[in-house]
Amino acid sequence: MERRLAGKIAIVTGAGQGIGKGIALRLAREGAAVVVAEYSQETAGAVAAEIASLQERSLSYPIDISSGEAGRRMVHDVVRVFGGIDILVNNAGGMQTKPLLELTEEDWDRIVDVNQRGLFFCLQAVAARMIAQVPDAVKAAGRAPRSYGKIVNLSSISGRRGRPLAAHYAASKAAVISITQSAALALAPYNINVNAVCPGVVPTPMWQQIDLDRALLFGLQPGEAIASIVASIPLRRAGTPEDIAAAVAFFCSPDADYISGQTLNVDGGYEMD
Numbered sequence: 001m002e003r004r005l006a007g008k009i010a011i012v013t014g015a016g017q018g019i020g021k022g023i024a025l026r027l028a029r030e031g032a033a034v035v036v037a038e039y040s041q042e043t044a045g046a047v048a049a050e051i052a053s054l055q056e057r058s059l060s061y062p063i064d065i066s067s068g069e070a071g072r073r074m075v076h077d078v079v080r081v082f083g084g085i086d087i088l089v090n091n092a093g094g095m096q097t098k099p100l101l102e103l104t105e106e107d108w109d110r111i112v113d114v115n116q117r118g119l120f121f122c123l124q125a126v127a128a129r130m131i132a133q134v135p136d137a138v139k140a141a142g143r144a145p146r147s148y149g150k151i152v153n154l155s156s157i158s159g160r161r162g163r164p165l166a167a168h169y170a171a172s173k174a175a176v177i178s179i180t181q182s183a184a185l186a187l188a189p190y191n192i193n194v195n196a197v198c199p200g201v202v203p204t205p206m207w208q209q210i211d212l213d214r215a216l217l218f219g220l221q222p223g224e225a226i227a228s229i230v231a232s233i234p235l236r237r238a239g240t241p242e243d244i245a246a247a248v249a250f251f252c253s254p255d256a257d258y259i260s261g262q263t264l265n266v267d268g269g270y271e272m273d
Contacts, residue, residue: 004253006031009082011074013065013122014092016043018204019154022241023089024051026249032087033057035078039064039092057082065092066113068121075125084133087252088126090119090153093172095206097213100167108168115172120179123151123194127187134190144191150252151187153180153196154244155263157271160198165217173198177263184261193260195251200267201229202239234269 010027014020016038028034028051036051038044041062051058059081063070078085093115096107130149131139138144158166159173177196184194201207207226214225230238247266250256265271 001029003031004249004255005087008032008086008252009035009078009084010087010089010252011035011037011078011085011126012089012091013037013063014039015047015089016040017047018206019199019202019241019244020089020091021047022245023091023248025054026242026245027087027089027252028054028056028058030249030253031056032252033059033082035059035061035074035082037061037063037065037074037092065122066118068118068125071118071122072125074122075129079129085126085129086149088123088149088151089248089252090122090151090176092118093154093156095166095169095210097165097210097217099217100164103168111168112172112175115169116175116179119153119176123153123179123183126151127183127192130192131187131190139190142189144189147191147193147254147257149187149190149192150256151183151192151194152248152251153194154248155180155196155198157198157200157265157267160265160271160273165214180263181261188260191257193251193256195256195259195261196263197244197247197251198263198265198267198271199244200239200265200270201226201233202241202244204241232270233267237268239266239268 010032012024015024015036044060048058048060155176156173158170163170180196211226
């Protein structure tokens with residue numbers, strides 16, 4: 001595999017399983033040192049060990065990404081260990097299936113605290129560090145000749161359209177698209193690229209839970225809910241963590257140096273806006 005990210009330092013949040021793990025491994029295979037920022041110390045350590053087995057540098061970093069202070073501390077620790085930060089992949093997130101009229105304030109806050117608030121303040125802390133790494137002459141010019149950082153936020157196809165069984169989740173993921181655009185504009189003078197990816201159906205533990213929740217709501221058998229959604233995908237298959245990781249790796253690479261503020265659906269054609 002081409003090592004487009006050789007020498008880069010990457011943080012991937014929520015990298016202990018599923019899509020996040022796929023992204024962490026892909027970036028490592030492309031040559032990046034990867035910080036596995038994950039709530040579970042056990043899964044963080046397992047993914048970091050897998051990266052180390054690829055002969056790439058890694059750091060297991062247990063973190064509650066909903067805490068802005070924890071994110072700022074992580075940035076300090078990563079810089080102390082690796083000397084800088086080149087890439088942030090904001091992947092950590094939560095999901096809940098629940099009818100709109102049954103949502104509570106606690107439900108709303110739990111999802112938004114990670115998917116929206118936590119993502120923003122992690123981005124803010126890393127962006128501040130990326131700006132600090134830009135030479136003073138470039139800052140004074142207000143225009144950078146090359147990219148000084150890549151930030152990729154994970155939204156969702158649910159951020160493209162409302163979801164009656166996950167209004168809080170859809171709202172948080174729509175906010176990710178807006179945050180991506182705002183950050184791309186704010187960081188453009190430093191040529192720090194900010195983009196987003198919207199995964200579709202990817203059979204991860206999160207989607208397995210969605211399937212089970214829908215089975216209980218609608219009296220279905222396990223597997224039927226996800227199968228019905230997959231049947232409506234134009235490419236007629238679910239995605240894989242590797243599909244999402246390929247798009248993220250592209251945005252992190254020099255091949256995407258002239259792309260910023262964009263949101264890419266990686267969903268087999270399910271959404272087309």
